[in-house]
Amino acid sequence: MKTTRRDFIKKAAIGAASVGLATALPDYLFAETNKDLFFKIAVSQFSFASQFWTQQLKALDFPAKAKELGITGLDYCSMFFADKAKDAQFLKDLKQRATDAGSYNLRIMIDGEGVLGDLNETTRLKAVDNHHKWIDAASALGCPMIRVNVEGEGDPKDVAKAAVDSLGRLIEYGKGQNIDVIVENHVGISCNAAWLAGVMKQVNSPHCGTLADFGNFCINRTKPETNDIAGYMKTKCLDEYDRYKGITELMPFAKGVHAKTHVFDSGGNDTETDFVRMFKIIKDSGFKGWVSIEYEGGLFKMYTKDSKYLDDYAGTSATKSLVEKAGRMA
Numbered sequence: 357m358k359t360t361r362r363d364f365i366k367k368a369a370i371g372a373a374s375v376g377l378a379t380a381l382p383d384y385l386f387a388e389t390n391k392d393l394f395f396k397i398a399v400s401q402f403s404f405a406s407q408f409w410t411q412q413l414k415a416l417d418f419p420a421k422a423k424e425l426g427i428t429g430l431d432y433c434s435m436f437f438a439d440k441a442k443d444a445q446f447l448k449d450l451k452q453r454a455t456d457a458g459s460y461n462l463r464i465m466i467d468g469e470g471v472l473g474d475l476n477e478t479t480r481l482k483a484v485d486n487h488h489k490w491i492d493a494a495s496a497l498g499c500p501m502i503r504v505n506v507e508g509e510g511d512p513k514d515v516a517k518a519a520v521d522s523l524g525r526l527i528e529y530g531k532g533q534n535i536d537v538i539v540e541n542h543v544g545i546s547c548n549a550a551w552l553a554g555v556m557k558q559v560n561s562p563h564c565g566t567l568a569d570f571g572n573f574c575i576n577r578t579k580p581e582t583n584d585i586a587g588y589m590k591t592k593c594l595d596e597y598d599r600y601k602g603i604t605e606l607m608p609f610a611k612g613v614h615a616k617t618h619v620f621d622s623g624g625n626d627t628e629t630d631f632v633r634m635f636k637i638i639k640d641s642g643f644k645g646w647v648s649i650e651y652e653g654g655l656f657k658m659y660t661k662d663s664k665y666l667d668d669y670a671g672t673s674a675t676k677s678l679v680e681k682a683g684r685m686a
Contacts, residue, residue, distance in 0.1 A: 393683045394639055398429025398462050398648035400614065401436055403672045406658040408436045415440070416450055419457035425673055430454060431612075431648045432464045432499070434490060441489040447496040454497075462646055463538070463612065465503040465567075466490045472522035473508025473515040473545070480518055484525050491526070495533035501611060502530075503567050504537055507544030512551055520558045527563045538611045540567040541602065547575045549602030556609040568606040569650070570629050571616035573597040589659045603634060607641035614650045617675045619664050624678055631678055635686035647683075649675045 399422050407413040413421060415437040422430055440446040454461050469490070470483025487504060494502050504526065506519035519539075526537045539552065546552050556566060576595035580587030615634075619627045638647070654668030666674060 393680065394644055394686075395613075395647045395683060396429055396645070397427055397676060397679060398431055398460075398646045399425065399427045399672060399676075400431040400465070400648050400650040401433040402431075402465075403649055403651040403654070403675075404668045405433075405652070405655045407654075407668055408433075409655075410658075416446075416453050419450075419454040419459045422459060423457040425669075425676060427649070427676065428459050429462045429646045429648065430459050431462055431650075432497070434464055434466045435468060438468065441493045444496065447493055451497050461497045461499045462648070463499050463501045463503055463567075464490055464494050464497070465540070467505065471508055472504060472526075473506045473519040475508060475510045475514055475518055477518075480522060481525075484522050487526055488529055491530045491533060491535045491537075494535050500534065501536040501538050503540050503612075505542050505546065506539050506552075506555065507542070507546050509544070512545060512548075515545055516551065516555050516558065519555050523555070523559050523564055524561075527559070527561055531563060536563045536565070536611065538565045538567050540614070541569050541572045541606060543572070545575075547573050548597055549573070549605040553605045553609065564609075565611035566606045566609045567612040567614060568603050568610045569614035569616055570599060570603065570634055571614075571618075571650075571652075573599045573602050589656060599629060600633060600637065603637050604641075607638060607643060610638075610641070610643055610645070612645060613638060613643065613647045615647050615675060615679050616650045616652065617671065617678070618651075618653045618656060620666070620671075620674055620678070624674060624681075626675075626678060631682035632685045635679075635682040639686045647679060649679060651675045 401418050404413055404421060419430060451461065466487060469486035472480065472483050474480040474483060490502050508515035508518055523537060530537055539546065541547050541549055541552055552566065556564065574593035574596050577593050578591045580591050617626045621627055649672055651671040653665035653671045656662065657665035657667060
């Protein structure tokens, strides 16, 4: 089954200094502080992508898998149960699995439902409508938010205007079920943190924010040789936005953080990101919410067969250890 980069990969606190909305923040953003950490740890379902993609794990297995690692916060990925958004029994069962594991359903990350920054209004409004079922699903699961993408092609100002309108429509729909809408620096123009921060300022709502991801800052990449994941794995980033500058710009609006990893050195540190530096930025922003592990090395291992990547479980566990170490040192 061929899957495009868009379909597969794209499938907190707001500081008082940002847009003046700190007093309106919901309680779930302020996780109780562990004795040695200023945040709580969650895990993205995408960390086990190779196992979900090959059916070694089923969507209902996610809460138990996270529990094995001692992780309580769950970031769901819509791509792993794309046909279940309106399946009331499935959602009930998944919620029960999370309850049984003592887990917290944090968010659903939505992909493959259309481009919310599309300059074609008909196409864009269809994408907005496609997201409604996921807001309903989040409500059924007890998630307080969904994550969306706002990339688009064209003049950045026009894409921003379209994205702001789409987000406003989704925020209004979500209000009825107390579901917030957050945006990740994920693909395309959204990887430009200054642009995404500008969109947040225009939206100016306590029900919208960012999901600040350590690794999604490639603003120009080579074209894949083939239109599938294997082709994408061979691409190279030609121009990357400074990730530390980017996280600094996104944290004033952050309702979540993704601690992304791929490869570790002999000391257990990520080879692409200085985690201690990142966590100092996060701590200085006043963020006290959930930091979600997103290990992608297992997926790379599956497609490239490169031994430098750990498998899903080992890589996720290594990321958890690194997050805990960096959080203590920040």
